[in-house]
Amino acid sequence: MKLAARVSLVTPSLTLEITAKAKALKAKGIDICSFTAGEPDFDTPEHIKAAAKKALDEGKTKYGPAAGEPKLREAIANKLRTENGLDYQAANIIVTNGGKHSLFNLMLALLDPGDEVIIPAPYWLSYPEMVKLAGGHPVIVQTDASSGYKITPKQLRQAVTPRSRLLVFNSPSNPTGVVYSPAEIQALAEVVVEKDLLVVSDEIYEKILYGKAQHVSIGSLGPEIFARTIISHGFAKGYSMTGWRIGYLAGAKELIQAVTTIQGHSTSNVCTFAQYGAIAALEGSQDCVESMRQAFAQRRDAMLERLNAIGGLTCARPDGAFYVFIDISKTGLTSLEFCDRLLETQQVAAIPGIAFGADDHIRLSYATDMESINKGMERLDRFVRSLF
Secondary structure, three states: OOOOHHHHOOOOOHHHHHHHHHHHHHHOOOOOEEOOOOOOOOOOOHHHHHHHHHHHHOOOOOOOOOOOOHHHHHHHHHHHHHHHOOOOOHHHEEEEOOHHHHHHHHHHHHOOOOOEEEEEEOOOOHHHHHHHHOOOEEEEEEOOHHHOOOOOHHHHHHHOOOOEEEEEEEOOOOOOOOOOOHHHHHHHHHHHHHOOOEEEEEOOOOOOEOOOOOOOOHHHHOHHHHHOEEEEEEOOOOOOOHHHOOEEEEOOHHHHHHHHHHHHOOOOOOOHHHHHHHHHHHHOOOHHHHHHHHHHHHHHHHHHHHHOOOOOOEEOOOOEOOEEEEEOHHHOOOHHHHHHHHHHHHOEEOEEHHHHOOOOEEEEEOOOOHHHHHHHHHHHHHHHHOOO
């Protein structure tokens, strides 16, 4: 069968592939320590589930508006105004089938063939693939530990060409966990304005911060950058609602109308009763978010303490999200070799850094229980010692 040429441009998701492999081994009774999951291991908070159940009982099971339930769009706009300093109204919001879907819709609505999208590396693995599927060209700007895995204003300015259309900005970051400071965000915003770019700010990990790190939405820094900002967000990470598939995009009305047209001809509305759970997430108590954040903070500290004792590996301290990004360059292995051998010999599942544009790194998620962390770090230590 002849497939569309665009399919050959896209790399299958390594995170989903390795997660599936680890689950298959576990199903066979093999004791697997998996650090692959990009999702909280907590159940969705009860008041959110109760709201969805109530909506089911009230018959909220029919088609809804393609852009989302009006009450949810208003609740999202209110959250962005009050928490993030972004002057959006409900008309500036579309509810999507997860945060990933919001970005995919954006690329389809925004990019013409050959348009360039600037993506700092390490990056979330789907960014470049979405750009390619939309006919655009991903321009990867490499960062490393010396810059804190952050793109600098100089790098951004040098990456801009006449075809540049969009900057993808992710803070807190997957896979590195880095959080840009307010001053760093301001400096990047100035380049975006100077070069007349658009910026999509992926803020899905906004609620998961540690220590003195603070989240600043780039669009809140002034009217000029606000006019060029698009927000991608969702409920998966902060509220442990990964399977609910509810995300959203916020931006100029013209863009949101275009995305709504695309969504109207693809998925139509997001699951109706699930949207009422999302309303409860925003309007209910946020204690559940803080409880999960505190648990992640304890796990992060425990994993870092163990990692720092393993010779041959180095790891920057993440200030957000729930990942550590580990430099394995001293082992002499590629990230795929490292992860394959680690799973085969020690039954520890990790994600190769090549998926994120950094083949000398691996990513571990600490969205798992403390027992698994301790056991997995012992196995990782054994594996690394066997290499030297």
